[in-house]
Amino acid sequence: MGAARIIEQYLCYCKEMCSDFEPLGESSLFTILETCKASTRKSLQGINYFAAEGGEAFDGIKNMIEEKATLSSNSDRLIENLKRARFYLKSDYKVHVTRSSNIADHCCIYALSDHKKSDFAQNCEHEHDESCTECSNLTSTLNEIERLIEETETDKELLDRALKKFRSYRESIEAWKAHLLRSINRDLCREKLLDTLSNDEIYLNLDWAMKFLPVKSREPQSEFFGKRGISWHITVVIKNDANV
Incomplete structure (x- = not known):
């Protein structure tokens, strides 16, 4: 991600989360990023399993498209759209979500309401008459990939397996977004x-x-694998001090 894009996201986040907060100027932010360059993390440990499974699902779908590359002229475009959707979930989506929004995918009240149980639902005071280009890209790309699998796989048994795998990947991506x-x-x-x-x-x-x-200090493999470990729980206490 470029420095300009990072700064744009940061300023947008500050504006939405705390409107009276005055962030540093763009020149200062560029200087900070020049000194502490942003880098992509290649190896992650203890990652949230929603994010881990979602990332693996994107990779799995990409591999499925590449296997069909010779049968479709749209494979490169689908892969690019898939990368774009993955990047959106990892970056801008969290900035766009608000408590109340005219975009259904960004509205917490609408998305978290159970419309079958009134005790767990809340009506929005606005219409969801707008759409998000990036959220629509994710949905349309997944739908198009599913159609590609259905159109290019001739063997019924292999088709059933491919669709089952794809839908499992799709569930992981949607679970990550949720x-x-x-x-x-x-x-x-x-x-x-x-x-x-x-x-x-x-x-x-x-x-x-x-x-x-x-x-x-000297540990055989038989003792290294299958460790139970000791769970560590922490409690953070926050108090409002009127004197501060």
Whole structure:
């Protein structure tokens, strides 16, 4: 991602999340990025399994398209659209999601409401009459890839296997997108709680941090694999101090 794109996302995020916050000027931000260059992480450990499975699903679908490359002239375009959709989920989508939006894919109230159970649903005070180009690209690309598989696979048994694999990949991608939206809604809820926290209240955030694995200086393979480890949970306490 280019420096200009990173700065654009940062300024957009500051504007949406805290309108009265004044970020540094663009020249200062360019200087920071020049000193601390952004880089793509190649190896990740302890990654969220929604993101991990979603990333693997994108790779899996890409491989399926490449296998059909000789049978379709649209394979290169589909792969590019797939890369574009993956990049969008990893970057801009989290900035676009808000509590209330005219775009259904970006509206937390609409997306998280269960329309079959009124106790778990909330009506929006606006119409969802707008669309997101990038969200539409993801949906249309996946639909087009599914049609490509159906049109190019002649053997019924192989077709059933391919469709089952593709739909499994698609579920992982959609689950990743849904997880991102839930995470943003959770963060918005936490921010609201902190803003309304009174002086005689505290906010407790309990979370699983990591797992300690026992290590020996000389350890055979039989003891290295299958470790149970010790789970480590942490609690963060936040209090509103009127004197600060």
